[in-house]
Amino acid sequence: MSMAAVETPSGKGAGDENFPVGSFLLPKPLRPHVACFYTFARAADDIADNPALTPEQKIARLDAFDRALVQGSGDPDLARADRLRDSLAASGVADVHARDLLRAFRQDAVKTxxxxxxxxxxxxxxxxxxxxxxxxxxxxxxxxxxxxxxxxxxxxxxxxxxxxxxxxxxxxxxxxxxxxxxxxxxxxxxxxxxxxxxxxxxxxxxxxxxxxxxxxxxxxxxxxxxxxxxxxxxxxxxxxxxxxxxxxxxxxxxxxxxxxxxxxxxxxxxxxxxxxxxxxxxx
Missing domain, CATH: 1.10.600.10 (Farnesyl Diphosphate Synthase)
Structure with missing residues (x-):
């Protein structure tokens, strides 16, 4: 699976948000986990918001993220999902929150x-x-x-x-x-x-x-x-x-x-x- 077949980066990052994302206010050991969660969500959101993709293409890419998050993939094109999977395992946080986000992005693909x-x-x-x-x-x-x-x-x-x-x-x-x-x-x-x-x-x-x-x-x-x-x-x-x-x-x-x-x-x-x-x- 090629990167072009999964991610569609918009160029947006944490600095473009209205609100702080993993700022210095949070405990330093936890900031890398927050950054990992954010980059995963940002990549998935960019897929859902890409006007050049069909709803079917968006859902297929988001499904690939979901499978990697749950099962792991070892695929470099799904590295953000694999990294979040590792982060969740290390921090003890369940994957339900990330998977709920993916459900929302799938909804964005078909519901206007x-x-x-x-x-x-x-x-x-x-x-x-x-x-x-x-x-x-x-x-x-x-x-x-x-x-x-x-x-x-x-x-x-x-x-x-x-x-x-x-x-x-x-x-x-x-x-x-x-x-x-x-x-x-x-x-x-x-x-x-x-x-x-x-x-x-x-x-x-x-x-x-x-x-x-x-x-x-x-x-x-x-x-x-x-x-x-x-x-x-x-x-x-x-x-x-x-x-x-x-x-x-x-x-x-x-x-x-x-x-x-x-x-x-x-x-x-x-x-x-x-x-x-x-x-x-x-x-």
Whole structure:
């Protein structure tokens, strides 16, 4: 199997994400495991997002990743899956979280619309929640804390969908906005092709942000209840960034210009979050 037949690298890396990935805040011995999980997920995500591949081609490549993760392969073209398999064995974390991500990416290959908020949340439970669950397991946290990590990760996923809603529609005909909310607002997916957000589409975006804020009400508990102070600190930064991005998406138009923070502003938000965390605050 040739590399061209498996991976389709986009060139994106951890530095392109909205939120820290395996930053210096985490315990040094665990960072290589986090990096291994991220590079596996990034490679699989790139396959699912490649507009040049057919759904069948995407699924075949993702299936190859899945088999290698479970059975091992020894195939250089599946090295990321083999490395994650070794990492999981060394760290004692189950492969269920990585395999759930692959289920989400397979879904991305064939599903381009979400009928309702509940339908979207079911997708996020596969595409986002496993990331937080993996980190909790890696740090030896209580699985009961999934109750606060899941809403944080799911909110981050929706925020990312809103940031990229126009590109997702134009490049992949993929829309993560609930179809029933679009219909209730008297609009449809074609509104995403406009140069600016219509009042009807704005109504749908705001309903999604309302959903994010409900998720964040639970997620804000996460930093203060983890045993690992380092993971708590990283989660405090992520919570702060998510809250700020939610506010920015309220005020700005993601169709006119992608709503995102530059590195200097991200650093300022992170510093403020760390100061509050170390002073005993939860936000």
């Amino acid at each position: 619309r979400y009928e309702s908020w509940d339908d979207l949340m079911a997708y996020c439970r596969l595409s986002a929640s496993p990331v937080g669950r993996y980190l909790l397991d890696l740090h030896g946290e209580d699985p009961a804390d999934y109750a606060v990590s899941d809403p944080l990760c799911d909110a981050l996923q929706v925020i990312n969908h809103l940031q990229d809603c126009q590109d997702d529609y134009r490049e992949m005909n993929r829309v993560y906005l609930p179809q029933d909310w679009l219909a209730e607002a008297g609009t449809d997916v074609t509104a995403l092709d406009a140069p600016a957000t219509s009042p009807a589409l704005r109504q749908v975006l705001d309903r999604c942000l309302d959903g994010c804020e409900e998720l964040m009400d639970r997620a804000r508990l996460m930093p203060g209840q983890l045993k690992s102070r380092r993971l708590g600190a990283e989660s405090a930064v992520i919570v702060a960034l998510a809250d700020r991005l939610t506010g920015e998406l309220r005020r700005r138009d993601p169709l006119a210009k992608r709503v995102a923070f530059g590195k200097p502003r991200m650093a300022l938000i992170a510093l403020g979050a760390l100061a509050r965390f170390h002073l005993g605050g939860r936000r």
